[in-house]
Amino acid sequence: MPRRDDISSILIIGSGPIVIGQACEFDYSGTQACRVLREEGYRVILANSNPATIMTDPDFADATYIEPLTWEVVALIIEREQPDAVLPTLGGQTALNIAMELFDRGLIGVPGTPEMIGANAEAIATAEDRQQFKEAMIEIGLDVPRSGISHTMEEARVVVEEIGLPVIIRPAYILGGRGTGIASTAEEFERVASNGLAASPISEILIEESIAGWKEYELEVMRDRSDNCVIICSIENVDPMGVHTGDSITVAPQQTLTDVEYQEMRDAAIRCIRRVGVETGGSNVQFAVDPATGQQVVIEMNPRVSRSSALASKATGFPIAKMAARLAVGYTLDEIPNDITKATPASFEPVIDYVVTKIPRWAFEKLPGSSGILGTQMQSVGEAMSIGRTFTESVQKAMRSLEQGHDGLIDSRSISSLATHTDVELLEMCAIPTPDRLVQVAELLRRGVAVERVHDACRIDHWFLDQILMLCEEHDHLTSMTLDSFDRRAMRRAKRLGYSDRQIAGIVGATENDVRSTRLALGVVPTYKTVDTCAAEFAADTPYHYSTWEDENEVRQSDRTKVIILGSGPNRIGQGIEFDYCCVHASFALREAGFETIMVNCNPETVSTDYDTSDRLYFEPLTREDVLNVIDAERPAKVIVSLGGQTPLKLAGEIDVNLVAGTSAASIDAAEDREIWNRLCDELGIPQPPGGTAVTLEEARKICDEVGFPVLVRPSYVLGGRAMQIIHDHDHLARAMAELSGAGSLGREGGLSAERPVLIDRFLASAVEVDVDAIRDHTGEVLIGGVMEHVEEAGVHSGDSACAIPPQTLPEWVVEVIRSYTSAIAQRLDVRGLINVQFAVVGTMVYVIEANPRASRTVPFVAKATGVPLAKVATRVMMGSTLAELRVEGLLCDPVEGHVAVKEAVLPFNRFPEVDPALGPEMRSTGEVMGIDTGFGRAFSKAELAAGSELPTTGMVFLSLNDTDKPAGIVVARRLRERGLSIAATEGTAAHLARFGIDVDRVLGKVAEQDGTTAIDLIADGTINFVVNTPRGSSGRSDGEQIRKAASLHRVSCVTTVAAALAAAQGLAETSSEPLTVRTLQEFHQR
């Protein structure tokens, strides 16, 4: 069946901001879908609130709505655009839920409204509703764990009585397992079940027999309109059941099922997709297998493209999202050519001849108070994937891809860090799933603890344990060697087991460089193999490669001018999709300009690791060795290190200076080196907050005595305000320095040294922060891309703060000063490409805080706000073009004005109810949204709505302000009153407001004193639907902390700065006068 001609326009719903459980994989899938559907000649309408995505580039859709993703807003888009169809299966759970809300209201999927393509409402309901799904599976003869559904705690207690503990609790209609948990005792059950009911938008939980410890598998299935079904990939979890699949270490293909068992699972997956009724596209079916009997049960099914399908696409080379989009518009699998072989059809099952390992990356160090224990609720913020010919090679590559200081699975550091634990302790530790479990397991095996004992503790399959044991045996073997004793065989053997040069160096007591030279002298070099979907059965031209240590290298040399772009590795807080956006744009810009582009990255979620984004893709860890190997193999003209965040920037010094594109490594260092930087600012006469650098506590004390408290303390060479703190006294300073110098997680990342000192600055309280992104070319022309004024005052990390383009409160001449300072700094640093400069404005005094001659997190936001493709322009400038040339070429245009764009951060606190959601200098947001409209208030309201904290139009606001914020609180309270909201306040705040004639409806006592109703009770029962709580420095935090945690647990919007409260009040004022309207980015960008 060919392309459908009865529809001509299609609305794609995106997935919104990056949150835990829903990351850039949906930018990858959405971007592919947009591309394919436009290629097919459809008018593509896109809705997504996330400005950092590739898909929201105005080039990718005919109409791009960067608008909040709520059903109400999407309904406005539908009303305005009248699409023929809605494709809801490529935007994660967000898109699916919105589609269901629209369907329930008769706005899509019923006659006279846009058709739902990909999956219809009935199929979505069958897969998503736990009870319906279970019944459907039983109906077709598949086993499911025993379970029952509950909507209240009373029902829940009856169900658990029948099933018996332990049980697993899964809320309906949630993503990434939010609110899910295992309960082994009655007390745990009460807690987990009530959390689950709160997390489910329809207050429904499934209580299920726990099968923790069983083996866990996933199959990726595709189906077309003619009911042809194929399995794209099988995935086996190294972590047994009990850990969310997003938090599990996973391997593709499956390793430990016989063909008989595998085919049984394959049949079940196909029956499942047919019964659920996903008409076209991809689905993910999860299974658990009892290792003792082989019994298989179906766990769940996602009737849409998922995180696992992104992984499966990258693992096999089969572009699931692209295919899903084509199938949705009527094609059948046999009508679509296999993208990779070109000669064979897509109606086949990919086979691979390598092993893929995915390891998640967590951010517990940024979330003090969180348990760090993995469970059925996803907590990781990113993942690294690796490809090796064998599991041993693959898992070692994945460990170093994480960029958490591992040189492989077993290295000197992991051994010494666990040295104080006895075997028995380690066995107990590895029984509890944590991010460190694999390293603990490896250490036990290295110490000679039997595979059986380790298996009994951690339940990881024997096969995986034996593979790890092989790595341990090799480690033992290497410890008996010196670098001189290596022959070619010994070196090749270690390399084939995935040992990195650095890891070998640590074991034999040599430097990484010595190992590298020895290895090269022995002629042991990596070979690059191709990912081709067919295990070499057919000729393939795919430019998708991975390194391994075999006989034959498949990469053919070309004689075009090549540029390597180093990507940003696994997502983490502070370094995410924004940098992938920049890398992808660099590749696009350079391809358009005739260069051959080569991408190196290891993040499977991204657009950059799509094999057709660049001319070639190397799926490799971003370490010195792996990157130098690719450089040796490709011999590029230039290497781009400044677009992927801190990851590639750290490698700048390792690469031949002549190869680094754009700003030199020396200039990058000049901006980081405090002494050079101070001198530069002095010479330019640009004021800085007073401060200095310290390596020891004594030095730090001295600086604080000079500049006075409070001070801002931050380590050098980190991103996202890692370990950044505002310090009010000497005790606190001592604690902070101890953490930085070794004990804490940052110590593990390198500690302190003369090269990596701590920066200490006088903290400018209540200053306005300003961010500037600019580009300078080699002629010295500087382009100011955007000046962003932060909503939250200095002290809140810029990544966690809302900001606006253009600046809203700064006088025009202050902005002019900021622009001049930026140009002068760029000039002095001899920047070639992007630079980001941060300023703090106190009154009319402009201080420079720091400058970073690289792409910043805000580059995509600025591009979407102004219509100037900053990343592309910067890339061309790095390769030698001038801004003037790019203007003539048409790539560079003037910014569009006449609207306001607000970026708002999205924070992960609802997943970590034990963590205080107050904002601070350490960045903790996982993603961002943009609101764009005619005025600041309207844009801010949209941004808040998009970020999931809708400003209330009715109900009760709770105000609890510290003394400094009380004056501004008067304004906030008055505005809210004017909008008809009632107000609750703490005694102090209420008394203050009363003095200025503002009535408070309820005065609430201290939480700690527990007399009468507290704010927490009113938050829990839904009376209070908006919280303004500003922390009181380090002393009075506890009461406020409990209130903020309660708000995040009950999903009540909570702002922790008075500036945000003022913005919210302004937003309310502007939106109540005129309802929200939607407009495309293309319209905003019209000149």
Place this chain on the structure above:
Amino acid sequence: MSSGQIRDGALVLADGSVFEGELIGAEHVVASGEVVFNTALSGYQEIITDPSYAGQLITFTYPHIGNYGVNATDAESRGVFCRGVIVRELARRPSNYRSEQGLGEYLASQGLAGIAGIDTRRLTRLIRSQGAIPGAFGGLSESELLVRAQQESGTDGVDLVSTVTTTDSYTVGSGHRRIVALDFGIKTTILRHLGSLGTVEVVPASTSASDVLAREPDGVFLSNGPGDPGMLDSVSREVAQLVGAVPLFGICLGHQLLGRAIGASTVKLPFGHHGGNHPVKDLTTNRIEITSQNHNFAVDADSFTGLERDVHMTHVNLNDGVCEGLEVRGAQCFSVQHHPEAGPGPHDSIYLFDRFAALMDAQRSSGKAVR
């Protein structure tokens, strides 16, 4: 397995290519044969025990082989008929509740040699571009191995069926339908499926048509098997006498023999189809089946025109257009090139056994010879 036990070895191909590796499985054996590859991700035991691989060295493209061990139920025949296995990595500790033995031990117990540590992707690419090629590995010098490899004639023009067929007839299954299965190297899984349809008498490949018909079967099954169908003209002649006399169902070599029996020709493919992921379209229903494949020869569908009987291609391989199935209209005969029984591989084509049963039942109720 400590490093002390590693036996270095090499695989040498007839074109002189050398692959370094470590010898596994049976010791003191030099293996030689035609090198083919199989892309299946699981099912190594079924593949190694499939008699259709007689005379061949099997390269597994998936690097980890042996992960779930070996068990008695998954064997496709009474032993091994391939000449050796070539892998990247042999699992030393199997893990599966069904496992009874490690693959390495099993190979040794069967006297089958293997070689591990091979860059199997390089080998596969070489076979893909040059075609199936003879090779040899074992504890000899590279030059000795080269000689062995060059002495191998491959599978063209060799009758391998006589080395794998049963010597005596035997019966499996139960039920009212009577099926005679001509054993050219029949797989256990096929017998299991046929056995669920009726009582199956398995007879040697050399059984004559009259002998077959004397057993008054409701249907005759032509099994899979190794090698060149062109070497089995005596068999094709007997099959020709069965066409029209009794419902016939053929799989793999059985399909090729049916083709030759009705006058179609067979050709050798450059490197064959060996794997579990080939898309085949049923031209009657237009549905796509993902199929299990293992053959080097194929029926040439272009040779159907002008045949005495009304022969149609019923299934086609979507990767390369190779004929995957044929039917002889009016004669109750059909056959497929791929393996509907799986073992290993997907079950998408299992319906073909039901089709065979339906043919037999229709024939029985009509109570007369087909033509």
